[in-house]
Amino acid sequence: METLRQLFLDRELKGPSPAFTTVQLLYAVFLLGSHTVLGRKRLTDYLGIGEGSVRTMLTRLTEKGLAVSTQKGLSLTDKGRELYDYLKKFLTAVKAVSFNMPWQAQHNHGLVVKGLADRVSTGVEERDEAIRNGASAAMVLTYMFDGLYMPRVANLTVEQPHFARQVVEFFKPSVNDVVIIAGADDDVKARYAALAAAVKLVVGKA
Numbered sequence: 001m002e003t004l005r006q007l008f009l010d011r012e013l014k015g016p017s018p019a020f021t022t023v024q025l026l027y028a029v030f031l032l033g034s035h036t037v038l039g040r041k042r043l044t045d046y047l048g049i050g051e052g053s054v055r056t057m058l059t060r061l062t063e064k065g066l067a068v069s070t071q072k073g074l075s076l077t078d079k080g081r082e083l084y085d086y087l088k089k090f091l092t093a094v095k096a097v098s099f100n101m102p103w104q105a106q107h108n109h110g111l112v113v114k115g116l117a118d119r120v121s122t123g124v125e126e127r128d129e130a131i132r133n134g135a136s137a138a139m140v141l142t143y144m145f146d147g148l149y150m151p152r153v154a155n156l157t158v159e160q161p162h163f164a165r166q167v168v169e170f171f172k173p174s175v176n177d178v179v180i181i182a183g184a185d186d187d188v189k190a191r192y193a194a195l196a197a198a199v200k201l202v203v204g205k206a
Contacts, residue, residue: 003064003083004203020053023133023196026087028057029066029076033084034093037073048188090114090202092171094191097181099166103137105183107190112171113178113198117142120178123151126197133196134189135182140197143173 024047031046032038044054061067066080076084090113097108123140130138142149147157148164156164171179178201182193
């Protein structure tokens with residue numbers, strides 16, 4: 001999708017770096033798309049970044065024709081809604097993991113990337129993207145017809161059935177979906193790290 005690609009290309013433009021990442025920008029689109037109208041303060045609370053950064057972010061979204069601000073609050077334009085609908089085709093909401101992970105991070109968040117398991121090689125690229133975005137640990141799993149896989153490493157349904165069952169019951173993936181989980185000692189970092197890894201897969205599809 002051209003709008004999605006352009007948001008990522010903007011990172012390469014010369015000039016001062018904004019006080020937010022492209023992943024945070026996309027999360028703002030996700031949040032605005034989930035509400036008819038959203039107040040600036042609530043959006044700031046959801047994003048977990050400063051008010052000044054959110055103002056700059058909203059300016060960027062407005063300049064791109066993705067969002068509009070009115071007296072009632074913030075909402076997506078038709079163009080913004082198109083981007084939101086595209087993201088929703090591939091990404092579920094990021095949510096806090098309720099079961100124990102095989103690492104010591106205090107907070108763990110994950111989501112499902114729908115139908116893109118064939119884009120995952122070993123999961124290292126996506127895991128590295130999560131680490132770059134603040135994760136202390138991350139896991140990229142593919143759900144196939146015969147089980148939950150750590151790609152090119154193990155069929156966890158066979159080798160770690162209890163953990164695999166927890167993942168499947170919690171995230172409810174379909175065949176050919178990808179489950180991404182990121183851990184960090186900061187709740188916001190864990191959320192964005194998981195989303196960053198997922199977006200990396202989707203951008204490759206766009």
